[in-house]
Amino acid sequence: MLEFALFLSITALLILMVLYLRLRGMLESRAEEKFREWKNNNLETEARALATLYNREWIGQEEGRIRKDAVKKSESVIQGKVTEHLIPYFPGFSYNPKDARFLGSPVDFVIFDGLSSGDLKKVVFMEVKSGKKPVLSTRERMVRDCIGNLAVSYEVLHHQGTIGDPDTAAS
Numbered sequence: 001m002l003e004f005a006l007f008l009s010i011t012a013l014l015i016l017m018v019l020y021l022r023l024r025g026m027l028e029s030r031a032e033e034k035f036r037e038w039k040n041n042n043l044e045t046e047a048r049a050l051a052t053l054y055n056r057e058w059i060g061q062e063e064g065r066i067r068k069d070a071v072k073k074s075e076s077v078i079q080g081k082v083t084e085h086l087i088p089y090f091p092g093f094s095y096n097p098k099d100a101r102f103l104g105s106p107v108d109f110v111i112f113d114g115l116s117s118g119d120l121k122k123v124v125f126m127e128v129k130s131g132k133k134p135v136l137s138t139r140e141r142m143v144r145d146c147i148g149n150l151a152v153s154y155e156v157l158h159h160q161g162t163i164g165d166p167d168t169a170a171s
Helices: 002-089 138-150
Strands: 101-102 109-113 120-124
Touching: 002 101, 101 138
Parallel strands: none
Antiparallel strands: 101 109, 109 120
């Protein structure tokens, strides 16, 4: 009977040892899996934080440059608009400034050449451009082509009275 009890004890011990080793393996495997998950999540979080930090640093560095560039472009636009208005008074302008009428869009000037002296020779549509290679916008090209095709006319609109005049409102 002692032998049987010893046999049972050893068998139980072996079963417990096998179960222990199996559980230990599962525990290690689960711990490894949890560690990998934590590491991946932690790396992802760190990567996001690092990316955010680099992005903020880049924005800080570039913001000043971007603002300076915007101011420079704005100054250029304002300078161009002022120049457009004053171009009739520049030395290279070949018409009498009194004959020039500024429109701004879709062409910069309509020039009535000789009108101020009572001897109208021609009507000129002029677009003012600056820079080395002037480029016309789509609308400016359309106006240029229309004028080039002589699709230009003169009309008189006869209007009776003024807007809101009670005598002409009933007519």
